[in-house]
Amino acid sequence: MFTLTTLLEIVLLLNFFVLGASRLRTAINLVAVQGMLLGAAPLWMEHGARVVLLSLGTMAVKGVLIPRLLLYAMRDLTIGPEFRPAGGFIASLLLGAAGTGASLWFGGTLPLADSEHSSLIVPASLATIFAGFLMLITRVKTISQSLGYLVLENGVFVFSLLLIEAVPALVEIGVLLDLFVAVFVMGIIIQHINRELDPLEVQHLSSLKE
């Protein structure tokens, strides 16, 4: 049976795929899938029109709008879509694995409120956040960094499943809206960077320094 735990396991696996994806487009699509899955997750937690709406909204934003936006932003990328993280894919994957392990262990040690839901929520959230951080820290390209940010946000979203009832819809909508606008603004900036900066500079983006 497809439980929340299964879903979260898939989300965890997707983290590794994203970390290992060498093509930017693939990575974006993988994050989109992750977003879709997470969008569906609240349906396991609670029932009612509010949750359905929230779920739909999340799916739309995380699974459709944002990936489309990013794909649009990389549309006129001049250099090839392949990218190499700092330290290489293997190291990044190994670190991701280590981080996931640590998260699983750490999440296990945290005192949890007795919940009828999956016990994987907290570890999955931490692991996804770690994967997001890993992408942010190791990926060179602006787009993959914003992907890292998305993964990070996904991790936070996983945790929010525990609090579905506590967080009012208004706030959820606000969070989603903010996320969307954030990525939208990032997309615009990325586009400008690609258009105005010379590709070599884009690699570093570190002319402002001491």
Place this chain on the structure above:
Amino acid sequence: MNLLIAAIAMIAVSGLPGALMNRRRSSGQFLAAMISTAGSICGLLAVGQWLAVGGQSDLRIAWSLVPGADFHVGLDGLSAAFLLPIFVIPALGSIYGLGYWRQSEHADNGRKLRLFYGLCAAGMAVLVVARNSVVFLFGWEVMALSAFVLVATEDDQPSVAEAGWVYLVATHAATLTLFGLFAALAALLGAFDLPADGGKLSPAAANAAFLLALVGFGFKAGIMPLHVWLPGAHANAPSHVSALMSGVLIKMGVYGLLRVFSFLPDPPLWWGGLLLALGVVSGVIGLAFAAAQRDFKRLLAYSSIENIGIISIATGLALLGRTTHRADWVVLGVGGAVWHVWNHALFKSLLFFCAGSVLHATETRDINQLGGLAKRTPLTAFCFLLGAVAVCGLPPLNGFVSEFLIYVGLFGTLGIPDGAGPSLPGAALAAPGLAFIGALAVACYATAFAGIFLGAPRSSRVEHAHEANWAMLVPMLLLVGCCVFVGLAPGVIAPALDPAIAAWTSAAPDGAALAAELKPLTEQVPLGWLSALGLALVALAAFGGAALAARLRPRFTSSSVTWGCGYLAPSARMQYTSTSFSEILTGLFRWALRPQIRRPRIDELFPHSASFETAVPDSVLESVVRPALRSLGQRILWFRVFQQGNVRVYLFYLFAALLLLLIWPY
């Protein structure tokens, strides 16, 4: 009190009307001088009235700024004593400025200078009457920052900007130390009062407060080795600003020292001992530096350090008096310190005015380019000579009187008069130090005076020199008059010191007993004899002078060139310069002065023309502070590897901070 506050307000705004006027018009400067003088007269009247009538004089207004600190000002003996120079020197300086810093000649900075000249003086007055530390800090910083603007008046010259910067760093270090001091005192005592009730301080806290005060106020006063800012600032500021700074501003450090020491409980012996030692070091090394300077304003500045050393000796004596419960040492120590503050204000301002006059006439500060000015600027030369005699502490002028007090106190530590109480012979060792200071001062000032005013002109700058105008001469002559008057009639002045001594003593937590034993200053030192002998000296010299003049009438004299020991073509360039005058002294103090000497190597039979150069920069600044800061700065630059522009690294910091804080408590 109202009159006093009105006076301070008038001085504060004295430059304002002029600042709003057209920069080409000169009426602003007259207005400034008039308001400032009127304010000062009001202030003097107020202080004089208080000294004559006495009484409680306090003003306390609720002030919600810093919780627990009202706006509280008031007068006591110590405040009154320090107000006097504040009401004399700035007013004279603003009059002097009419001639020295004409608006028509300094259109771009004259207005600014006058605005901050008044503010600086008012800041000093406020800090002196402040009765809590917050008001004190206000006055203090207004003074310090205004003085920065004044020092940096001609900031388009690199040396001026540099001097301003060094000053600023030193003054801010002082201010922050005082922040620490007053904040700690307020925290420990529960109130911002000044003088505070120090009885509650533990010995450790009192020691800490003593050291903080010594550093904080020592920076401003210029006690070695905290004097680093002083020579540059005094030399590069316009001369009436130098007069204000040297004459009054650095004394605010002295005021702070006296004020804070007054209420610290149970001074241990080492406080007084440390002050004596610092005083002797400042005096001797300060004068060694002074003697080695070519720049006469730097020379005067180093001599200010020397005088601060003398004042510090007196302060140490007063503290020793409190430690050992010897009321007579307290009287002589505080009395000597405050009186020397007055005297230094008079003669050092006079000397800086004279220096300004020379600078105005010749446009150089280099003694080696001067000489023979006495013929062209006789009045300035006369004023400088009297100022020099006074600053050397020679009778019959005022400098001698205050040093006399300090000497009597220092000799007193041997147990004189007999049976008056415990003795402390170690402290008396400062007396030979003071004597050495005096003798060095004679050497330094005799050669400086001669280098500037006597002999033959060493450069063409002197040829075109002109005597100062009356706006400059009047303040100078007034100050000469004050120096002579104080020197010849010290008994008239001395009673004004008694309230200061009483205020200092009774502020101590255990001061009541000691205060009861205080005797008036006039009973402790034979000031009558000093004036009698001073007058006798004047009379004797006048008589001798008249006799000699009679024998030197043109009928009996013939004139010739100076005897050149047979050399027939002497030129003015062959005269001894200030560098040569100081050569022996510089050599003796080489270990402290670290002179920079560039001498040519001469190894041929017929050497080509060569040049020889020496300079004595401030060794503490140039050999210690600057290199230390530079190397620290260089080392700190290493930290820039943390900010190399890579956003991924920055994100890693975020992650690291997170992890660190999460695991910190475990």
Place this chain on the structure above:
Amino acid sequence: MALYLVILPALVGLAALLAPSDRWRPWLLPIGSGLHLSCLASLIRAGETVSHFDGWLVLDATAKVFLLAISVLHFLCMLYAPGYLALRRERPNRILCACMLASLAMMSLVVLSRHLGLMWVAVEATTLVTAPSLYFNHNARSLEATWKYLLICSVGIALALLGSFFLAYSALHAGLKPTLLFDDLMAAAPDLSRPWLHAAFVLLVVGYGAKMGLSPMHAWKPDAYGEAPGMVGAIMAGGVTSCVFFAILRVYQIAVRSGDGEFASRTMTFLGLLSMLTAAVFMVRQRDFKRMLAYSSVEHMGILAFGVGLGGAAIYGVLLHVINNALSKGVLFLSAGNIHRAYGSKLTEHVTGAMRGLPLSGSLFLVGFFAGCGSPPFSPFVSEFSIVAAAFRERHFVGAAIFLAALMAVFLGMGATVLGITLGKPSRSPQHDSFADGVQTGAPIVLLMGLVLLLGMYLPPFLSDLLNQAAQSLAANS
């Protein structure tokens, strides 16, 4: 009524977005901001605590203090804006104007909201609306700066979201109804689950700390402030940071109330002192004076954090310092902007003699520097001195000593740069001679400076009442 504080600027911002003319659009800025200020003024005059939506939006004394600082600074910056934008005709200003007003709305929302979730939404919104205004200059450097700002702050704020959730979960874990309402959390604080709360505090402090610019999360600051126009820098350094600090203050209160106070206080003092030292280190031989101002902002955030960590008597000083920091940063950034405009460079090697070349802005920059360094009679003195005094009172001697040493080091680093710029012979490149001090670009700075000076010598009764109320409520709550 308090809602207008959010709605009015937002509406005027919308109008600015729709307004067709680059020429008169900037005049909407002072209007929107002025409406905000007058609205706030009437609310303060009314004196009561205003509450909306079941306590979601509350205007209490603390909020009034923060809003006052933000609003006054914003209004004076907006007064400056038309003059500045008139000089920048080459750039379309539609986005900038809309964003400036939107940021005011969002800042007000942060301060008003008592729901940590809503607060988070508003904080992120301030990031998003300020990002385009950073990018006003549309060049490679400003692009890079905006990117860094956006990324670091977004990540930080994402962490803060996690922290907020942790906070809610801590209530759930303790068997209470999960909530993000501040008042509920405060009421339940002693019962909240400690480990979760602890983690929540760290996440929130690091996350919001990134936005506020506490070291070591401050790295975006020099880049962003260095490339932003002066008035944007002023609003960010004085306004946005203040409102984020407000958010941290809320979280800190909960942590203290819950009994985790010692750790929270140590964290704050540590981060505060670290920020001050970091600022000092990076100010040494700083060639770029706008970056230097950014580090100065890091320093002042450090002062605030340190003061909060001390607690007790320092809170008054902290609240006052929020106002003082806002005003003095306004002076510094606006005058630095003028100097930058006049000389066409923000590097010390190209800019000297600003006091002569640009008398008003140069002098204000210098005086602003003195004010920022805590010299009396300028207002930051009062707050900084109160904080030092409180440090001694709390027997935090080492902290106080480091605090003073850091102030000295900052003075050394900053002073060398500031004096290098302001003193000396003017070095103006001829092509930029078109800029001169004028009423529009000068008067707002003079007003700001006047306020700094005034507050340094006299605290109006209404303000001191407000500060005391706020300090009391914070102290009572913690």
Place this chain on the structure above:
Amino acid sequence: METAIHVLAVLGLPLLLRGVINKTKAAFAGRVGPPLLQPFYDVIRLVQKDSVISQTTGWVFRAGPVVSLATALLASLLLPFGRETAPVSFSGDVLLFVYLLALGRFFLAIASLDTGSAFEGMGVTRELTFSALAEPALFFGFLVMASLSRSLNLSEMLGESFGAQWQTGGASLVLVLVSWFIVLLAENSRIPFDDPNTHLELTMIHEVIVLDHSGPALAMILYGAAVKLLLFCAMIVQLLSPIDSGYVLVDAAVFVVETLVLAAIIGVIESTMARLRMPDVPRLLVTACVLSAFGIILLPR
């Protein structure tokens, strides 16, 4: 009576001391030497002479001799001669005594520098530096005296009740004596510090200072310098003399004899020693300081 004797001593003794020194030196050199009263003749002759004055000089040049003489004379009133109180005596007069001499030195220095001659500059520099170094030695000695006599009054420090102090502080007094004797030689420009008879201006100290003075001005300087010599001699004599007869005239006579003997001793030293190299002078003066500083350490407590 005492005052009259004092004044007479000030008027008569100084030049006589010079005469004695010169006579002693002549005796050592196997010459007859000038008459004992030759210094008197010199001064009288000079007073009668016309002056030659350098064109570069001004009023300072003329003021120097006057002030230096006036200060020396005034200072002489403060010092006790013999066992009597000095004509002017008050607590702290010791300070005035030293500072009056310093004032004289100051004015003589600037008067000399007024000529603008490099030689005179050289001499003044040396004189002022060496005096500065001698000053602490003098003061350390005064500290010892003040401590022994519990007084700041020269007449009590060096006067009346002096014999007893040799018993309490003899060790200190010996050191002070040596130190002051060195100071005497230095302050009065005697060998080994300065050679009054040298003919090379480059090596002179005092003589080069007065190089351009002539006529009555030079007479004043000569006389003033002689008074100064008397003062320093008197200090040492007062320190040393054990005799206190109680009769004014006897004491005065003893004092005169003692000073003349001291002058003769100076003459002997001048005849038997060579002058020091200039760089060695400060070393000797610092030694004098250290000696008298040790005097303080050895004081009975």
